[in-house]
Structures are given as structure tokens and as C-alpha cells.
Amino acid sequence: MAHAQVALVAAGFRRYSTYRQATVAGAFTNTVFGFLRCYILLSVAATAGGSVAGYDGPQLVSYVWIGQGVLAVVNAWVMLDLAERVRTGDVVADLLRPIDPLWTYLCTDLGRSGFAMLTRFVGPVLVGALAFGLYVPANPLTYLLAPLSILFAVVVGFACRYLIGLSAFWTLDIRGTSMLWVFLSGFAGGLYFPLAILPEWLKTTLWVATPFPALMQAPLDVLVERGGVPNMLLVCASQATWCAVTLFACKRVQARAMRKLVLQGG
Amino acid sequence: MIISARGLRKDFTVHRKVGRFRRERTVVSAVDGVDLTVERGEMVGYIGPNGAGKSTTLKMLTGVLSPSGGEVQVCGLEPVAKRTTLAKRIGVVFGQRSQLWWDLPLGESFSLLRHIYRVPETDHTARLKQCTELLALDEFIHTPVRQLSLGQRMRGELTAALLHGPEVLFLDEPTIGLDVLSKQAVRTFLSELDTRGDTTVVLTTHDLADIEKLCRRLVVIDHGKVVHDGTVDELHSRYRSRRTIVADLELPWPDGLTLPGAVVTAVEAEGRRVTLTLDGTAAGEVVAALAKAVPLRDLSVQEPDIEDVIARLYRDDN
């Protein structure tokens, strides 16, 4: 990466590290919800004979606790400030820089996710590990694929939110779109329950035709080595594809937005 | 010539609700055929009443708004098409917006900008040092931008706009909301920039003192059209704005007394204060004649007021 990109990632990291209280509060909330979700899923598993949709005890614990961490790293339900900046006209400052705003925002979000990784991921995951014991991946390849998968998840999550942000160039009010996005990314992304419990046709449709599983379910499945190496590779490949597709869409939509450039305010 | 615009226009389509369901489309010509050329090193005041189209023009010149018509080139580039290339060669401050990173200390914004604009370390350090001295940035360079006062932030914005050594600086109301001292700091800074001579500046403001102190050339726009392009003096002569003499007298002004080269426009304070408007005759001659006619206690010669003449220009245009 060039100097500018590195500097932007570092700045993204720094920006979020200035909000210490919010970080602690966020990690705390995620931990509390981790306990709740964990007890619920484990009790479901206990009544169903020890496993849910093919996930055994430790895998379920990992699904919940690493999920709580990945949630903060991907940050998919918090909108980028792009839309707000389009609405107020502050986006002018982004456009007056000699660098594509798409990369500016991406680098900043990577920096943010890096900070979240060190704080809001590590915190809850550690608690989960101590309180319940996590699934320990057996294959060394997993330790390579898992970080990659999380990175892909961050990029896909970013690109989708960037697209929603760009839509503000056409319809200034994006509240509806972002509410729909928050719902879908949680429901179809594997945050509320493992996607594996869904009927086959729905599950397949989601994995093949939507970017949502790439946000949460993908890295979680890689981390618990679901389906063995072939499935893990397939999952990562599909995430990589979604990265390319969504970033490309961002590029194209942004080019369109630039062509009609109407900025708000004096 | 570093900026050239010919027949530049921008129409906005505004949808207005009429009644419950109908929406009416109206077209607002925010900029309506502006011709503007600026030579390298010039400092131009671009003024006009609220809603005249100043900011809209600046947005088109900087490439963040596509014109509806006309031709425009800045630094030999077409702004919208070459936006990112142009961005390296211009600096912009929109007074009501910020280009700084809200959560970061001011100094970190600056070093981030250095990487984004790929400014060599030595150039960056030299320029930052210069700005730090002239704008007294020391006191708040480690403060997060969101905690800066408006005046402090504006000094930061000016610095941020100049760190990559732009050829043209566009300033949209850089003194808005600043106190007297901050305004002075900004003005001194800009006139310093002007004397060094290599940066072209286009300055928008509602504070005419900015213009008087900084800009020889004044471009006035109203309803999207240029209504004056020239020096402040030319504007005065266009409106025949005159200098005036206000004199305090030892004895009351004799009724009906006239002086060559001036017209008596007011007699106040029981005849002991008289205002004379010069008709172009040198003030010295009139003062001499006045001193001969009546004993003087005090006297002042007043330049025509820029506010008055600009107000007349705005009114005339309506």
C-alpha cells in the first residue's frame, strides 16, 4: 500500500482509539449479550441432544463469542458517515482531495476495524474462552484463513454500507434503506442464529446470491472449521468474490454520483 | 491566466410542494453566465449578496459541482473532469465546512494531509513552520479539532489548505464568525501571502473590510451575474461616491455660505458642525478656503464608504 493509504489506516485506528469510554461500553455490552446468547444456544443444544444444526457444544460457544467480537470488527449495522456528509454537503471536503474517496473511507474503516480487533474482539472472546472454553481449530490452515476471512467480512461490510451512503446522492434520506440493511445483515448474515438452521433452498440462496453470509457466518464457519478444508476454502473464495463485486459496484455507482454532482448547502 | 470562465452557468431544479399532492418544478439560475479571468498571483474579492451564487461558482471552479453550461478552466484543467489532478494544485477553504479530521488533534490532520498530497517532508515542515508563526498555531496544535474554537479552527483550515503549496487558493467566507483579532490574523496572513506573490487567491466574504484591506480587484455578482469587475476606486467613481470633509467650527456656520469645489450637505450642532461633500476638487484647496471663511476647531476628511457603495450596487441591481 502507498504511504497515503497506510497513513489513512493509521488515522482511522487513531480516530477510534480516542473514544475510550465508548469502546469499553461497547465491549461490555457485547460481553453481556454473549452470555445471554450462549446460555440460550447451549440450552437449545442440550434439549436437541448436544448439537444445533451440526454445531457441537464448543463450536456453538465459539459461534456466539467470536460472533460477538466479529460483530464489532465488521461493525455492519453502524452506517458510515458518508451519507450524513452528503446530506450536509460536508462531502465537499472528501471530494477536494487528490485521492478517491472510496479508498479514503475504506482505509479509515480498516483502521477502525483494526482498533476494534484489539479491543472489542479480544475482550469478549477472552471472556468467552475463560467462562465456557472455545473450539480450538485443529488445522494450521485455519489460523491463516480465519484472519483473511475476517478481513473479507470487513471489506464486504464496508462496501455495502458505502453503497448505501452513495445512495444519498440520489435520495437524501437513507433511513429506510439503512434500517432494511441493519435487519438483513443481522438476520441473513448469521448474527441472530446460524444460517444452517434455515431450509436448504433459503440457505443456498443467501450464500450464493447475497453478500450477507460473508459478513458474519463466513468467518465464524471458518473459525470452527465447519465442513473441513474444502468448505472453508469455498467460503473464503465466495467472500473474495463478494469483495470484488461490491467494491466494483461502489466504483461504478460513485462514478455515476460524481457525474451528477449536486452538493448541498452554501 | 490561471482561472478562466466563460458563460459559466448553473441551474438548480427545485421541487416545491404545492397543495397536498402536486409538486412544482422551478429552475433556479444560481450562476447565470459568469465571465471571469484571473491572472496568476492576483488576489480577487468575489462578493455579492446572500444567494448571489458565490459559493456555487467556487464549487464549479474547484470541480465539485458540474456546470450546467459554459466553459471553465483552472490551472489549465477542466475542474470536474480532472478533479483529483486539480485538487493537488488548488487549496480550498469553505468557511462553514471543515476539511480537518474531527476526532484527531490538529497536528495529526496536517501530517495526514502531507501523506495524502504526497508533500516532501522538507517542504511540509517549512510551510507548516511558516503558518505556525503567522497564525500562532502552537497553542492548539495538539488539541482535537472538535474542541477548537471557530477562530482556531479557521487558522487550522487555512494552514491545511496551504500545506501542499497550491497555485490557487479559494476561500469562501474565511472570516465568518471570527472576532476582531482572529480576523486580523487571517488578513495579515493573506496579505503576507499576497506580497510573496505566487499564490492566486479568490476570496468570498461579506466583510467588506477584508476586501478593502486585501483585494485590489473586486468582482461583484448578483443574481448569478457579474455586475462589477474592477477596482474599488472604479466602483466609487461609477457611483460618484465622494470624499467628505467634516469640520467643527468655533463660530456657527454663516447661513448661505458656499465654497468652491464642495457642496454643504449638513449643518449640525447649532451650526458648529458642517459636512461638505467634495466634487472632485483636491481636499487641500477646499480646506484652505474653509479655514479662510470660518475659524476651525477640528477637521477630518473621510473616504467614501465601501459599504455604502456596495449597498447601492446591490440595490440598483434589484
Ligand SMILES: Nc1ncnc2c1ncn2[C@@H]1O[C@H](COP(=O)(O)OP(=O)(O)OP(=O)(O)O)[C@@H](O)[C@H]1O
Ligand atoms: N443544491 C442546491 N439546490 C438548489 N438550489 C441551490 C443549491 N445550492 C444553491 N442553491 C441556490 O442557488 C443560489 C445561489 O446559492 P449560493 O450558495 O451560491 O449563494 P452565495 O452567493 O454563496 O450566498 P451566501 O452569501 O449566502 O453564501 C441560491 O438561490 C440557492 O438557494
Ligand SMILES: [Mg+2]
Ligand atoms: Mg456562500
